[in-house]
Amino acid sequence: MTASRRRRLVLFGALAGMPLVAALVGMVVGGAATVSPLDAFRAVLGLEPRSIAPDLVHAIVWQIRAPRVVLLLLAGAAFATSGAALQACLENPLAAPSLLGLSGGASLGAVAAYVSGLALVQMMFVPVLAFVGALVALCAVYAIAWTAGRPTPGALLLTGVAVGSLSSSLVSVMLLSAGSHRIHEIFAWLLGSAEGRSWQHVRLAVLPVLAGIALLLVARRVIDALALGEEHAIGAGVDVLRARLFVFGAIALAAGGAVSVVGPVAFVGLMVPHAVRGLVGSPARLLLPASALAGAGFLVLCDALARVVSRSVDMPVGVVTALAGVPFFLVLLHRTRRSTMEA
Amino acid sequence: MCDPRRMLAVFAALMLGTGVAAAAASPAPVAPSRVCSVSLAGDELLALLLPVGRVACVSPWADDEATSNVRGRYPKDVLRVAAHVEPVLGRRPDLVIAAPWNNGEFLEQIRRTGVPVHVIRSIASLDEMRAELRDLGRLLGVEARAREVVARLDRQVAALRAAVAPVREPPPRVLSFSHLVVAGDDTSVDTLIDLAGGVNAARELGISGHRKAPLEALVALDPDVLLLGFEPGVSVEQVLAAYPPLAMTRAAREGRVVLMPPRLLTTVTPHLLEGARRLAEALHPDIAPIALPEGP
Numbered sequence A: 001m002t003a004s005r006r007r008r009l010v011l012f013g014a015l016a017g018m019p020l021v022a023a024l025v026g027m028v029v030g031g032a033a034t035v036s037p038l039d040a041f042r043a044v045l046g047l048e049p050r051s052i053a054p055d056l057v058h059a060i061v062w063q064i065r066a067p068r069v070v071l072l073l074l075a076g077a078a079f080a081t082s083g084a085a086l087q088a089c090l091e092n093p094l095a096a097p098s099l100l101g102l103s104g105g106a107s108l109g110a111v112a113a114y115v116s117g118l119a120l121v122q123m124m125f126v127p128v129l130a131f132v133g134a135l136v137a138l139c140a141v142y143a144i145a146w147t148a149g150r151p152t153p154g155a156l157l158l159t160g161v162a163v164g165s166l167s168s169s170l171v172s173v174m175l176l177s178a179g180s181h182r183i184h185e186i187f188a189w190l191l192g193s194a195e196g197r198s199w200q201h202v203r204l205a206v207l208p209v210l211a212g213i214a215l216l217l218v219a220r221r222v223i224d225a226l227a228l229g230e231e232h233a234i235g236a237g238v239d240v241l242r243a244r245l246f247v248f249g250a251i252a253l254a255a256g257g258a259v260s261v262v263g264p265v266a267f268v269g270l271m272v273p274h275a276v277r278g279l280v281g282s283p284a285r286l287l288l289p290a291s292a293l294a295g296a297g298f299l300v301l302c303d304a305l306a307r308v309v310s311r312s313v314d315m316p317v318g319v320v321t322a323l324a325g326v327p328f329f330l331v332l333l334h335r336t337r338r339s340t341m342e343a
Numbered sequence B: 001m002c003d004p005r006r007m008l009a010v011f012a013a014l015m016l017g018t019g020v021a022a023a024a025a026s027p028a029p030v031a032p033s034r035v036c037s038v039s040l041a042g043d044e045l046l047a048l049l050l051p052v053g054r055v056a057c058v059s060p061w062a063d064d065e066a067t068s069n070v071r072g073r074y075p076k077d078v079l080r081v082a083a084h085v086e087p088v089l090g091r092r093p094d095l096v097i098a099a100p101w102n103n104g105e106f107l108e109q110i111r112r113t114g115v116p117v118h119v120i121r122s123i124a125s126l127d128e129m130r131a132e133l134r135d136l137g138r139l140l141g142v143e144a145r146a147r148e149v150v151a152r153l154d155r156q157v158a159a160l161r162a163a164v165a166p167v168r169e170p171p172p173r174v175l176s177f178s179h180l181v182v183a184g185d186d187t188s189v190d191t192l193i194d195l196a197g198g199v200n201a202a203r204e205l206g207i208s209g210h211r212k213a214p215l216e217a218l219v220a221l222d223p224d225v226l227l228l229g230f231e232p233g234v235s236v237e238q239v240l241a242a243y244p245p246l247a248m249t250r251a252a253r254e255g256r257v258v259l260m261p262p263r264l265l266t267t268v269t270p271h272l273l274e275g276a277r278r279l280a281e282a283l284h285p286d287i288a289p290i291a292l293p294e295g296p
Helices: A003-028 A037-044 A054-089 A102-116 A125-147 A153-177 A180-190 A199-218 A220-227 A230-235 A240-262 A268-280 A284-309 A317-342 B004-025 B040-049 B085-090 B104-112 B126-140 B143-164 B188-195 B201-205 B215-221 B236-242 B244-248 B272-283
Strands: B035-037 B055-058 B095-098 B117-119 B173-177 B181-183 B210-212 B225-229 B257-260
Touching (some): A003 A037, A037 A054, A054 A240, A054 A284, A220 A230, A268 A317, B040 B095, B085 B104, B095 B126, B104 B117, B126 B143, B173 B215, B188 B225, B188 B272
Parallel strands (some): B095 B117, B225 B257
Antiparallel strands (some): B173 B181, B181 B210
16 A cells, blocks of 8 residues: 555545544533433433433434434535535636525525525425525526526626525515514524524435536546646536536535525635645546535534533524634635736 | 983883793693604504694504504594605604604604604603603693593503402412514513513523524523514414424423414503403403403
């Protein structure tokens, strides 16, 4: 075994351990002050908690924290993998799923469910309409960019920004007509949070997210070709339009499924692939699975941090990722500009 | 030659006479006749104190099924206006009644045009409610009516307290929950729970005001009774299905859940007593049905 292969194996072993450690931390720390980490840990192991009612601790750990942690693992993996694929596909290091109107469309669907009262008829209307909104927005971006000529990376990004802005405006209009008693709930969703999510949400999201990630892994060679530029991809025999459509479809499933259950969590799709690229390099066969593992662990750890920092408020995880993401984005922007000038 | 002292005395007499005459001629303060309310709290308070003919506009929330206690009270010719300067001024009001949560810039713009603005105080307790009713009564020139409303409020409070006084069990710990938000100390809901003979469980979490609290903390709190504030037409089962962690509480498992429209929970007017009556009957099923005194 060569040294570089051994190093890669160690790296992937560490990355694979990250979601597991994060999941354990997410299940054990933070949350209600009355459940001590030791009691929560005993409940995770299936042992009887010592300090307060065992039923209560089991319910909190397995019915409240566990689905939340699983959803965040799925969402983190989906956002990070989609971001890595999109940055390659659009040849833009600053690309992220939210730039394609996915978050805006999902927000529109979710807020419509809350404002119309459908959310109370059946809570699953929120993720279902959010998922539909994300898919419609992404289709609209692709269709509009197509009608303007060939859907080039630039056209796709600009159209994504426009569709995202339109969605935001429509969300604002709906918020103005929403009763004040609903506003807290809607804002909690718009900030990106997994609070109150159940195993029902996990069942809803698991299939599209895993299918989307799997499709992206299948398309790894195409993604590598697209990352080198359209001319290179065409030279390598890739049908660029069809390849982009395939990747977009996979991103719609993965990121759309994720955003529908945890809301628009910002910056994971931008930050994680960049951090991972520095460790494993750019080949999609390494970058995509590594991003999935790191993204999953990162999002759960951010959520655990949010719960520890603000026990009585339950800060949405989207706030933590945004706080971490803005400085990261600025550094990245600075580096990108410097390398462009040097080139 | 004129004596300067005499001249000064004449001048002083003239000044005094002019002042007295001016004072005699100035009209008595006129009670406002075109009052505009830009919040639901104002709409409900005006409905208690003023004849509809003196109300020029109310907020759009006056007609809201979920939150308003004055739905159907104001005819269509009383305009519904949101808190925006031009539509409010378009009604030519001589007094604007606003709430503490109305936009400060909007209120400042109204004041700059010379229209007086009264901002309702933040009301959480019965004393604050009484004080606001008296203040508004003076401002609107309906002191006698305000006294009647306060007296009726006091009779209703006394009736409610007397009804729950014989209850011997320790007061149940009640947790209010409405769209992820719980009401802690210093809220009208806290007053409502106290009137109904319960204690507000959210106080144990150190919550003050209306706050979004982690569902996990609410489950760990394990209240005796859940007080849900949700729109009409929504059932307890739907709420518990929408917020699965709530279904894990002992209150939900043992069926001690009270569903109440938000209009009775969030109101800062004597309508709160009706909410307290309903909650008291639900908390203490052994006591006789409570009749709140009506009339002036």
